[in-house]
Amino acid sequence: MENGLDPAPPLLEVRGISKSFGAVRALQAVDFTLRAGEIHALLGENGAGKSTLIKVVTGVFPRDAGIVRLGGEEVAPRSAKAALQAGIATVYQEVNLLPNLSVAQNLFLDRQPMRFGIVREGEMRRRAKALLADFGLDIDVAAPLGNYSVAIQHVTAIARAVDLSARVLILDEPTASLDRHEVEILFGIMRQLAKRGIGIVFVSHFLDQVYEISDRITVLRNGRLVGERETASLPRLELIRMMLGRELAETTSARASEGEHKAREICASFENYGKAGYVAPFNLELRHGEVVALAGLLGSGRTETARLVFGAERADRGQATVEGAPVRLHSPRDGVRHGFGYCPEERKTDGIVAELSVRENIVLALQAKRGLHRPLSRREQDEIAKRYVKMLDIRPPDPERSVGLLSGGNQQKVLLARWLATSPRLLVLDEPTRGIDVGAHAEIIRLIRELCDDGLALLVISSELDEIVTYSDRVVVLRDRVHVEELAGEAIDVGNILAAIAADSVTVALEAHT
């Protein structure tokens, strides 16, 4: 090659994109480059900024800074429709088509072939048939789209997007609800489209599929670009490190020594506990004054384990024991009665009651635990709210403000306060630091440590491995809904956790462990 540089500009060039939602910086100076004819995986854990990046590029969200070039020319679409016209099409996990209309009508919605103001149904069907034949699909295009499987709906959405002269095709978790065979069909179509010169962005959390289909990988983490690599030359362990680990800076650990935690009393234990199709049976012991972390990739069964432990999901096998006595955990009420608390990952939908005040949100669980007939008086409520607003430094320090108006970090503190007010013995925290600005982040971690010193048992889920290393006494590693490894004491470091997550089999994990 005479000239080392590729003369043609990349198909899609994103430079220095930033986006904030209030105090939360969702994207910070992110770059992304897509070449024509490549399949490019965009990876990152929940909250890494993948969706935000897609939405900023396609004009769903306005951007704060940065530029987008398509085929060398700067574009700034103001809506998904404008992006589509410019040649950037997005197919979301939930297909945005109309299930009650026919496949043909969906394909040609808004641009039906017309003659004398009348839709030419026959012509439309013929063209729909031809279009889908390109994708190896031979179906009755006159039947309602809703009659077909999700896979076919996906292909229809892709066919429509491509036919609208898309040059860039963004597929957001397209395989999440497809079975193995359907995934194969989809991948076949993706390869075929790439051959035609279309650039495909593939968002997925199935790493196997990423390795199978993608040419290059871009990893985001906490709204920043971690790196862009060739798939072929990126070992899986390194990829997971990019997704989960920070720079692996040495972390000050306040862990208890191994001997110490053996002496601690068991708070709750779960024996052969599990639910079919949800999480494989596991054994778990939670001790007073101890932090147990659940580590693993998205979809590995972390949240599922947490929900079983709390009682939000009913186990179909195994036995739970609290302070030595067997218990049944069939509902959140059972969990609360036994002194458990649970801060869910989805704060807005599963945590706060946005319309109610900070005070009401804080006393909610305590009031539910006390029952209807023992209401907390307004004076008691005020006292409790004031105490926790001060203790957790909730801002603004106004207990009567609606929780929905608070920042993410403060909402998280309100949820913590809700459970602390019930004087729990066990707290389950699912991603307690997600979507929280840096200051509040450090505070929450300090709180976790303090609560543990007060004798609480804690079960914490986090994608931040160095965070886990900082506060955990034990780490349970999950993969594919199975508890595969438990690390304790000195064995807890980012490298070991990564090895356990990445291992293709248990033996590899053991090797990495020794």
Place this chain on the structure above:
Amino acid sequence: MTALLPRRGLAQILALIVILAVDRVVSPQFFDLRLQDGRLFGSLIDVLNRGTPVALLSLGMVLVIATRGIDLSVGAIMAISGAIAASLADSHGLPVVLAAALGAGLVCGLWNGFLVAVLGMQPIVATLILMVAGRGIAQLITEGRIVTFSSPDLVWLGNGSILGIPMPVAIALGMLILTGAVVRGSALGLLIEATGGNARASELAGVGTRAMILAVYVWCGVCAALAGVIAAADIMGADANNAGLWLELDAILAVVIGGTSLFGGRFSLVLAVLGALIIQTMNTGILLSGYPPEFNLLVKAVVVLAVLLLQSPKLSGISGVVARLRGTKP
């Protein structure tokens, strides 16, 4: 200054004052009250008396709506309980009549609550079933006739008075106080508001959201049954076809005028009842003005629009901006 005025309810109180003022203009003797045979008479008393059924319905409806539900069957429940009360009135004592009628309302409420809370049906569909079937049940009870009665006990419930106050008004007031005491005296109010505000989150916080939902539909059924008994006592008979017809819509309107969102969450019992009174004050005013009652519906629509606009967050945002602009001027 603004601290002296109640934050909530201002729009409703203003609306009521305006409507009362208009009523005073169209009917100069609107505020006249006189005592006759130990009972108060006058247009204002009429408003209260006529407004009782919707006020009672709105007491139950506001709780249902606070859980993000709706109960379309209250008019039909009125018909059922009225039919039962009228059929039993001349053969049984008042306690039995009341127990049977209110018991029927309770069963109806349980049915609605079961469909919504246990089977997870959408409230509007679930209660539509009883809305349709209920009138049929009422007609079966009355065997398709208008059942009249003469039991002085039951008639007294509709036409008697206590300390000069008409019985229906006294009953509605008593129910308001009772409901308020139960809901705000216990933790029920908070837990209902939490359930309506975010059922998933409340469930995870240990709130028995199903029990909450079941309870509000049961209470709604009981309130509707009481309204049905009073309506029957008032006319000394039960008409299964027309008793409580379309009143579910007035009750929903009263709740909405009272500032409770159809999306659930925060509610106010007093303001819901105030909403019922606003509706009735309008009805009575139009009747007194001599305009044909057809105007009633149009005027109602305009007033409802005005009250809702006063509550709209967008509009208060605009008035807030105006206030700030004024504040910055020297």
